[in-house]
Amino acid sequence: MGRVIIYSFLISLIIATGCNSDIQKSSDQNNTNESKTKSDSILAKQNISYNPLMQAVVYQQLSAEKYALEYQTYQLAKMALKEDLANKSIDTQRAVILDIDETVLDNSPYEVMLVRMDTSYPAGWAQWINQSNAELIAGVKDFLVFAKNYGVDIFYLTNRKEQFRNATLKNLNKYDLPQADNDHLLMRTNTSSKKARRDRIKTDYHISLLIGDNLNDFLHIFENKSNEEKKELVDQHQELFGKRFIVLPNATYGDWEAATFQYDYSLNKKEKYIKMLEQLEGF
Ligand SMILES: [Mg+2]
Numbered sequence: 001m002g003r004v005i006i007y008s009f010l011i012s013l014i015i016a017t018g019c020n021s022d023i024q025k026s027s028d029q030n031n032t033n034e035s036k037t038k039s040d041s042i043l044a045k046q047n048i049s050y051n052p053l054m055q056a057v058v059y060q061q062l063s064a065e066k067y068a069l070e071y072q073t074y075q076l077a078k079m080a081l082k083e084d085l086a087n088k089s090i091d092t093q094r095a096v097i098l099d100i101d102e103t104v105l106d107n108s109p110y111e112v113m114l115v116r117m118d119t120s121y122p123a124g125w126a127q128w129i130n131q132s133n134a135e136l137i138a139g140v141k142d143f144l145v146f147a148k149n150y151g152v153d154i155f156y157l158t159n160r161k162e163q164f165r166n167a168t169l170k171n172l173n174k175y176d177l178p179q180a181d182n183d184h185l186l187m188r189t190n191t192s193s194k195k196a197r198r199d200r201i202k203t204d205y206h207i208s209l210l211i212g213d214n215l216n217d218f219l220h221i222f223e224n225k226s227n228e229e230k231k232e233l234v235d236q237h238q239e240l241f242g243k244r245f246i247v248l249p250n251a252t253y254g255d256w257e258a259a260t261f262q263y264d265y266s267l268n269k270k271e272k273y274i275k276m277l278e279q280l281e282g283f
Helices: 006-027 031-044 053-062 066-087 110-115 127-131 141-149 162-173 195-203 227-236 255-260 269-279
Strands: 094-098 151-159 187-190 206-212 246-248
Touching: 053 110, 066 094, 066 206, 066 246, 094 141, 094 195, 110 127, 110 246, 127 162, 141 151, 151 162, 151 195, 162 187, 187 195, 195 206, 206 255, 227 255, 255 269
Parallel strands: 094 151, 094 206, 151 187, 206 246
Antiparallel strands: none
16 A cells, blocks of 8 residues: 555564564574564563554554455445446436545554554544545545546545544545535534434435445444344345445444444443453354
8 A cells, every 4th residue: 555654664563573483483492582572572662562453453454455345345336336327217416425534534543553552542533633644545536536527426424523624624635536625525513423414415416325434324223233233234225235335344443343332432441342252152
């Protein structure tokens, strides 16, 4: 992805050090001990403790599979839009609605910071957004230009707070994304539910596609539900996925995570972790 991010470099360095120690284990025990001491000291120096978020961040930022999925998502979005455009019975102006975080913009450097500092959202979130430095999800610009060229309007519907409007626009405009302007950017209102904002768009437009990394980006029926209930709803609406609803992967955060601890944000890290463990089914 061409990222030159100091955080990811440091994480890579730690992983590389870990891998090296594995190789050395079979050949030279002394070197292994030396390497272990070295990696431990890197962990100590960088103030990194073992954190469950680490694996998710590695997948999100470093894996080529996640990167390929981004392209795959937007290829699929193009195909789905083409199909909708072929429906000549629709005479209302068309629009696509995209979530922003982890849909248009990649905030993985922020998640890396959370791991490094052993802290959690919203620590540092405002500082990160105000830098307007998030990179694009692969394939998104190509899709948006495609949509624009077919006369489809584009709405960016985010739960970023109103105070981040200018920083968000600056970030989107850094990449010359079509219709990244005040009229097409809907920030968080008094509720995190996107239903009212979607409904507002729906009064004037035919919504060809909704694109997001959270089921709440598509339909309000998923809000505040357990993961089991959400899966049942996904079953019931399965024909819409890949056709009207386009989902991106996000292993680092989302309502899927909150659902595992019944949206009880007052719980501490360990309590949440125990709740997650209790729900997992093994053999
Ligand atoms: Mg999102």
